[in-house]
Amino acid sequence: MSTFLVPLQVVVQTPAHSGVAATLTYTHTEPLPAGTLVRVPLGTREVLGVVWDPRSEDAPQAEPSRLRAITAVLQGLAPLDDGWRRLVGFAAGYYQRNLGEIALMALPPSLRGLSAEQLARRLRRKPDARVAGIRACAQADEGNLVSIALSAEQESVTAEIDAQTGPFLLFGSTGSGKTEVYLQAVAAALAADGENQVLVLVPEINLTPQLEARFRARFAPLYGQAAIVSLHSGMTHPQRLGSWLAAHTGSARIVLGTRMAIFASLPRLALIVVDEEHDASYKQQEGARYSARDLAVWRARDAGAKLILGSATPSLESWHASEPAIARYRRLCMPSRIGAACLPRLRLVDMGQQPRKAVFAPALLAAITERVERGEQCLVLLNRRGYAPVLHCHACGWKSDCPQCSATRVFHKTDRSLRCHHCGLASGVPRACPDCGNPDILPVGRGTEQLQEQLAQLLRNVITPERRAARVARIDADTTRARGALQAQLAQVHAGDIDVLVGTQMVAKGHDFRRITLVAAVQPDSALFSSDFRAPERLFALLMQAGGRAGRDAGYMAAHGSAPELWVQTWHPEHPLFAALREHDYPAFAARQLAEREAAAMPPWSHQALLRADARTQEAAQAFLQAAVEAARAAQLPGLAQVFLYPPVPLAVQRVANVERAQMLLESGNRRALQHFLTAWQPLLHAERAHHKGLVRWLVDVDPQAI
Structure with missing residues (x-):
């Protein structure tokens, strides 16, 4: 008697430019809900995958008997919900990346490597003793919290956040008490429902300890220590897995993190706070170049959650969006410092x-x-x-150039080294000029x-x-x-x-x-x-x-x-x-x-993307970019008439680690036209790569923060 096999669409992580479909079809003996984590064979390896909604992809039809089977289902872990999958799908489409790359990048590294048995053992571990008291503490009287005296500006802003849906741009001067407003908004969100969750983003890891200390002091007496977790790249893999599981299962009510935390699985998300929303650190600069600030805006709207973007110096895009004529954000102002403190x-x-x-x-x-x-x-x-940006010989003109980059190596006096801050190449400081032997080589700059x-x-x-x-x-x-x-x-x-x-x-x-x-x-x-x-x-x-x-x-x-x-x-x-x-x-x-x-018709009045090429020679990099333009024009891609393509140029630091780099700017007054063009361009870019043997890699950077 033959077993009936159910074909399922599974997202796996494949190389960014492999051309492999967004989802692959596998079989299982029974249907699995979308969002289920599974182990599947991929080539000679076994990897983690996520069962995806088959209706979201034009999945190729194949005989189930010819398809490979799912190796194992990660039992005991609830499927990733629709909201999380929509976020991943949007990020992959908007930032022109592979769906599997975004989906698997969003999961903890430890989870990607765990077998079904290992995960089961991890889930069977007894939770911290503090977790047992979380639900009981959640029902405690909120009046037990220490009463905080708010300034008039804080009271006004807090009342407006409570009364309105947002999204909000909190424009408060440094020292005006924005963090207290965040704490008040978080308290209101958690008190509204016993299962609500909150995500608080900060731009850099070094800002998380002091913020976590304030949140623990305020909310641990009510919800327990384990209800507050951090999520950032400075944590160990087991720590990140523990925080992710706490957020996914709902035991963590407050998640504090850097840009990577925007992809945390939060089934009951009620509020997102983005502190220092202007900071360029929210834009990922390697791999999938997403903006956590912009994804927070999208995720809050999709989830029906409130959103607070806070800064003393908002990004010009956010400031423009909060202008009365635009009113995409509700601007809240706190111009005064707390108490009698004055601005410098x-x-x-x-x-x-x-x-x-x-x-x-x-x-x-x-x-x-x-x-x-x-x-x-x-x-x-x-x-x-460093000590000085460059060492220089005044006799012959020698400089401490990096042999692998079109940049100088920085002089670090502490360990007497020359280090390239681009490729990481380091060496000792020469006793004399390597070219002319002059012993008087001097630091230039500070x-x-x-x-x-x-x-x-x-x-x-x-x-x-x-x-x-x-x-x-x-x-x-x-x-x-x-x-x-x-x-x-x-x-x-x-x-x-x-x-x-x-x-x-x-x-x-x-x-x-x-x-x-x-x-x-x-x-x-x-x-x-x-x-x-x-x-x-x-x-x-x-x-x-x-x-x-x-x-x-x-x-x-x-x-x-x-x-x-x-x-x-x-x-x-x-x-x-x-x-x-x-x-x-x-x-x-x-x-x-x-x-x-x-x-000048620059953002926010236009929308930009970069196509970047890394190659063995500058000529090869620019040749790929030029060929990509010609292919787009020959194919008359949708949106081409509304997209201006600038000529290819080298990057400011042209060579890094012996790889030449060039880029081309694309600009359009219509965001939708630019997105349609980039999506249609992807297959042509994959095809062009085969014709340029000197090309190392290429990437698309949507909404670049540096040009």
Whole structure:
């Protein structure tokens, strides 16, 4: 007696440009619900797959007897729901990626490798003892929470979020108490239903510990410690799996995470919060180049959940969408800081009027000295790590170029190394010029290492009120590589053990430093005249966010009789960006930038995509791009008449790891036309690759953040 086999469509992870169909057909002895996790054979391997809705794909018909069978069903785990599958399907279509690539990327790495038996053992593990009390705690009287006194602005904004459906753009100055508004919104969402879940996104891993601490302090007494989980790439694979399972099963009520958390399985999603929504870190820059901020907007609308986008410097796209004439977002404003705290005063330093080769203007150095002698802290910002960007021989002109990239290797004095920040190639510093033998090879330019060294030297005689010498510390990607290093260094800052902190942009946003009263930006001018039209927006946001670290504690400022200051050393003090920065006038800056973009038909008045090609030679990369254009025109692809294709050009860093890189910009005033064109273009791009042997890879980047 033969067994009846049911054909099922299964999504598996296949190479991005393999040309393999989005779903593959397998058989099983019985129907399985869409979203079921299964183990299936793929070539000589056995991989994880997700049963998909057959109606979503034009699945090829085949005799069941000729199809391969599903190896195992991962029992005990509820199927991934319709909302999750719709999110994955939308992301794959919009960002022009393979459906299986997005679906499997969204699952924890540990889950992809578990067999059915291993998963069953994992699920049988006894939950943390705290989990048992979650449901009971959820029924506790919400009045047990500590009553928080809200400012008038916070009360008004919170009431509007409660009363309206959103989505909301929360425009609040640094220190205005946006986090408390998030906490109030989360409390309301969880109290509305005993199974509701909330997703809170932050742009960077280093912002999750302090946010998690605040959420645990507020909600653990009500819902238990296990109801709050984090989800980011800094966690171990078992930790990520545990958090994902808690979210998927509903035992986790609050999920805090970075951009990857947007794909968490949250069956009862009621609220999404995107903190620092303007941050470019929400855009993935490798593989599937999705924007977690934009996917949050789509997911909230699809799930019927509320959405709060929060920032002191919203992205211009979000700001435009919240204009009364557009009104896609409801704009909520909190212009004042909590309590009597005031925004920092801007002090512009014209470097053209300072002593030659001065790193710090005398007035700035005097201000830092005065603050340290009063026991206050200062933050010095330079968005370039290392000691110097390049070593240079003045005798023959040799530079510390990277042999694999069209970039220089950065001099790191701490370990006497030259490192390429693009390909990672590192070597020791030569004793003499490799070309002419000159022993006097000198660093050119400055990085955070050099700034820390020079400040320590300049402040060596400065004594704090505790009768000790001033301490200068540095926080950047080099000093925080070790596990727990960032948390330890931030703890030192919060404890007052550091007097002057030198850092990159990683310390310029989100951190609640209570004792910092002065912030100084040393070399911000490069972004003023960048070829990237988003550079002024990013610089304004960085300076506003950095300045927001100063003077956050009104009580501390009053006790020291101090006022917060933001010092900016610039060669162009007359630039309009600084005029808006002086008044903390983001609306004026945004209006000027949007007017310029409208005149140039740039986003948000147009929509963009990049086609990038990596090849063994620059000629091969550009030849592929040009051939792709000619193929599109020959085929008269849909939407072509509404899409402008710019000529291929090399990237700013043309060669990385001995691979040449070129790109071509596509622009259209109609988003739908651009999407139709890109979708129709995909088969032609796959076909063209076969004709260009020197091509290494190609990719499409929709809504690029850097051009």
